[in-house]
Amino acid sequence: MDWFLQQLINGLALGAIYALIALGYTMVYGVLRFINFAHSDVLMLGAFSAFYLTPIIVPMLGAQTVWTALAVILLSAAICAVIGMTIEFLAYRPLRKRPRLTVLITAIGVSLFLEFTGQHEKVFGAATKPFPTLLPKRDLIFGALHISSNDLVVLALTAVLLVAMWFIVQRTKIGMAMRAVSYNEQAAALMGVNVNAVISFTFGLGSALAAVAGIFYAMRAPGIEPLMGVQPGLRAFIAAVLGGIGNLPGAALGGIVLGLLETFFGGMPGLSNYRDGIAFALLILILLFRPAGLLGKLQMEKV
Amino acid sequence: MNPLLECEKVTIKFGGVTAVSELDLHIREHELVGLIGPNGAGKTTAFNLITGVYQPTAGSIAFGGRTTAGVKPELLSLRGISRTFQNIRLFASMTVFDNVRTAMQGNRAQRVRDALLRGKSFRETEARVKHEAMELLKIFGLDEACDAPGKSLPYGDQRRLEIVRALATQPKLLLLDEPAAGMNPTEKQQLMELIRFVHDKFGIAVLLVEHDMKVVMGICQRITVLDYGRKIAEGTPVEIRSDPKVIAAYLGKEEG
Amino acid sequence: MMRGKEQIFLLVAIVVAVALSFASGAFNRYYLGIAVDVGINIILAVSLNLINGHTGQFSLGHAGFMAVGGYTAAKLTLLYGALLPPAAQPFLFAAALLAGGLVAALAGLLVGVPSLRLRGDYLAIVTLGFGEIIRVIFQTSDFFGAATGLTGITKMTTFGWAWALAAVTVYVVACLVNSTYGRGFIAVHDDEIAASAMGINTVRYKVTAFVVGAFFAGIAGGLYAHHKLVLKPDGFDFVRSIEIVVMVILGGMGRTAGVICAAVILTILPELLRGVAEYRMIIYALLIIGLMLTRPQGLFTFGKKGGA
Numbered sequence A: 001m002d003w004f005l006q007q008l009i010n011g012l013a014l015g016a017i018y019a020l021i022a023l024g025y026t027m028v029y030g031v032l033r034f035i036n037f038a039h040s041d042v043l044m045l046g047a048f049s050a051f052y053l054t055p056i057i058v059p060m061l062g063a064q065t066v067w068t069a070l071a072v073i074l075l076s077a078a079i080c081a082v083i084g085m086t087i088e089f090l091a092y093r094p095l096r097k098r099p100r101l102t103v104l105i106t107a108i109g110v111s112l113f114l115e116f117t118g119q120h121e122k123v124f125g126a127a128t129k130p131f132p133t134l135l136p137k138r139d140l141i142f143g144a145l146h147i148s149s150n151d152l153v154v155l156a157l158t159a160v161l162l163v164a165m166w167f168i169v170q171r172t173k174i175g176m177a178m179r180a181v182s183y184n185e186q187a188a189a190l191m192g193v194n195v196n197a198v199i200s201f202t203f204g205l206g207s208a209l210a211a212v213a214g215i216f217y218a219m220r221a222p223g224i225e226p227l228m229g230v231q232p233g234l235r236a237f238i239a240a241v242l243g244g245i246g247n248l249p250g251a252a253l254g255g256i257v258l259g260l261l262e263t264f265f266g267g268m269p270g271l272s273n274y275r276d277g278i279a280f281a282l283l284i285l286i287l288l289f290r291p292a293g294l295l296g297k298l299q300m301e302k303v
Numbered sequence B: 001m002n003p004l005l006e007c008e009k010v011t012i013k014f015g016g017v018t019a020v021s022e023l024d025l026h027i028r029e030h031e032l033v034g035l036i037g038p039n040g041a042g043k044t045t046a047f048n049l050i051t052g053v054y055q056p057t058a059g060s061i062a063f064g065g066r067t068t069a070g071v072k073p074e075l076l077s078l079r080g081i082s083r084t085f086q087n088i089r090l091f092a093s094m095t096v097f098d099n100v101r102t103a104m105q106g107n108r109a110q111r112v113r114d115a116l117l118r119g120k121s122f123r124e125t126e127a128r129v130k131h132e133a134m135e136l137l138k139i140f141g142l143d144e145a146c147d148a149p150g151k152s153l154p155y156g157d158q159r160r161l162e163i164v165r166a167l168a169t170q171p172k173l174l175l176l177d178e179p180a181a182g183m184n185p186t187e188k189q190q191l192m193e194l195i196r197f198v199h200d201k202f203g204i205a206v207l208l209v210e211h212d213m214k215v216v217m218g219i220c221q222r223i224t225v226l227d228y229g230r231k232i233a234e235g236t237p238v239e240i241r242s243d244p245k246v247i248a249a250y251l252g253k254e255e256g
Numbered sequence C: 001m002m003r004g005k006e007q008i009f010l011l012v013a014i015v016v017a018v019a020l021s022f023a024s025g026a027f028n029r030y031y032l033g034i035a036v037d038v039g040i041n042i043i044l045a046v047s048l049n050l051i052n053g054h055t056g057q058f059s060l061g062h063a064g065f066m067a068v069g070g071y072t073a074a075k076l077t078l079l080y081g082a083l084l085p086p087a088a089q090p091f092l093f094a095a096a097l098l099a100g101g102l103v104a105a106l107a108g109l110l111v112g113v114p115s116l117r118l119r120g121d122y123l124a125i126v127t128l129g130f131g132e133i134i135r136v137i138f139q140t141s142d143f144f145g146a147a148t149g150l151t152g153i154t155k156m157t158t159f160g161w162a163w164a165l166a167a168v169t170v171y172v173v174a175c176l177v178n179s180t181y182g183r184g185f186i187a188v189h190d191d192e193i194a195a196s197a198m199g200i201n202t203v204r205y206k207v208t209a210f211v212v213g214a215f216f217a218g219i220a221g222g223l224y225a226h227h228k229l230v231l232k233p234d235g236f237d238f239v240r241s242i243e244i245v246v247m248v249i250l251g252g253m254g255r256t257a258g259v260i261c262a263a264v265i266l267t268i269l270p271e272l273l274r275g276v277a278e279y280r281m282i283i284y285a286l287l288i289i290g291l292m293l294t295r296p297q298g299l300f301t302f303g304k305k306g307g308a
């Protein structure tokens, strides 16, 4: 039972991170109908932003507190939002009317560019760097149950962000415009929606979430390096597809499901080596039986 | 004449929309039937049901006395149902000739060994296919353009090419979905004569969707009228012309 | 019977490859090694082109098929190489390559089946997933050396083998494409609904494309194993698949001649950039972006689309 609870908390925290990343994939897919491969590297840039910002911010604000952590996270998110919007502007916008495959390959190019540039010794370097402590970490012990305070913070912050996302998308003007573009770009443009601005905003928002997720991920990982985004990015991508790509609640659900599965399978003796394989195998099975994902609606092609 | 296509009380629903409702439609061999109705009446959906693209929610369809329930479109094509599409769907990266040739291979695909060795029999079948395809293209005056990309043809020619492609499958029943859309009256008249010619020459049944009442009345032996997914009238052109329900369906609604 | 221009191409290519192979002592070993890489990459790119280019099924798992072929072939020569006399070695190698191709084709069948239900990005992610699963299997299997992989593989791949098999691949793909198979592939690529309405069995063509494509990727894997002499699971991750995809796209998707050129250039380019080794991969990435922005239809537009 304790083992179960322990894994549940770990899985939820990991799943929450995947959910944050998956939201970015799914939002971009919603408005542009392509998989933004570079999203996983924006996550890495978020972690590195925090890595370089922490030693600057902490002395500025005196001592390490919740506020320094928050400042680092917010600034990193802002930096990544700008990066995301820049990528969209430079690399994807000129290809708006081109086949989706072209954009997909460009995104792969951007991803490789960020990874290889990051690995260059004059940039971040390929070696793993220890991630600074943002928050003093404590283990809360309930009997045999060890819960990291970080996990709780991650869970709480993710919950807040998910609600905020729901609010933005459902209750604000820009959110409505996002949904309009996602539903029918041309019609939205005719109705006076500034499509470019909406797409830009979507990238900014998704990248900011990725930055936060990157920092959370780094807090749980042994360290950070320029390829650190690849694995969680891939998982989050699977999560987005699992939930039904383009579907926001689906991405959140997919992330949690994947985090739980991975933790439970990873925690089972003998299965941990197959963890990656099992995640993909499940994905394939689910897609075979629900080709549009868990919450996605299968659209019959109109002939 | 024997019955060829028998639709009995065919219904299909998309979510809340009943696109076709309890449709009875019978076509005999070598008949030329018109299917008319305002936009959104369910004509294209009826085509999709007959060709197996959609499965009916209720009711049954039989072709040549055998049910088509659960049979895939490619198998129905092999049984003898062929069609054109309202929104032209030519093979975009193929030439005019290859569009037609591809439609001819359904039941005569080559063997891997022949394709790899390129022997005498391979070359002979290729030559025969080429000859047959060119004959069909000639009927529609498209043989000159055989090496042009299909999608580069003028709009009207693309519609004609779709008919040639459909004929290349050697159908018993040919479904034409607004084949004259976008053509001027003269072109329309020429196309209708071609359709009548093909209908006679190949001895096939044709089901024709067309908005221009005058055109349909001119060439069809029998007409079925749909409105809101339901059949509201059926009969000879003379009967349809004077049917008050048909007049009502078309009054106040824009044609086309 | 051997009269078509395709057969002449095949004969000439094989003769030249084997002749050059015998003369290989005269060439610099470094360049010879790159030439073998080029041959292997041509096989990979041309076979993936059958799936992604001609048939339009976006596969991101080609490195997985390559791994299956490579591991199978290497395991066979490792097991039986020592038991056989030197004269029998080329036959063992040929058999091992063939076996690798066949096992990879079987994997292609497994991946082809989901392609029947999935399209576009979903298919891409599933093929990517299959590739990763295959890698994980090799990574965890002691029989295949787990994470350290297979070492001590005998050098058997020569310039002649690589280029002769590249010629065979090009020949087979070209012949298939210029037959009812190719027309079926392209019909599936262009419009599945129209294809099935015209009596084309779309399922059959999709699966065929996957099986044939995987077969040749498996052969390429076997050649690769006996060229590099070590196999590591990491070498077959999805970045490798993407490299092959990039070759296909630069080559102009579905244009065999263009894809061959792209394979040649993209294999040689990193070597040319050795002088600026530290910026090499950055330049590679920028090149992909720049090309997509300026020439998205591919670098080469010669060679008829669909043809060879």
Ligand SMILES: Nc1ncnc2c1ncn2[C@@H]1O[C@H](COP(=O)(O)OP(=O)(O)O)[C@@H](O)[C@H]1O
Binding pocket: A300, A301, A302, A303, B014, B017, B018, B019, B037, B038, B039, B040, B041, B042, B043, B044, B045, B046
């Ligand atoms: N795949 C589909 N999904 C949802 N609704 C559909 C689909 N296909 C057709 N419909 C609906 O069915 C009705 C009939 O359409 P259609 O058959 O195209 O009419 P027509 O060809 O007579 O103009 C329309 O209301 C259309 O929106």
Ligand SMILES: [Mg+2]
Binding pocket: B043, B044, B045, B086
């Ligand atoms: Mg219609």
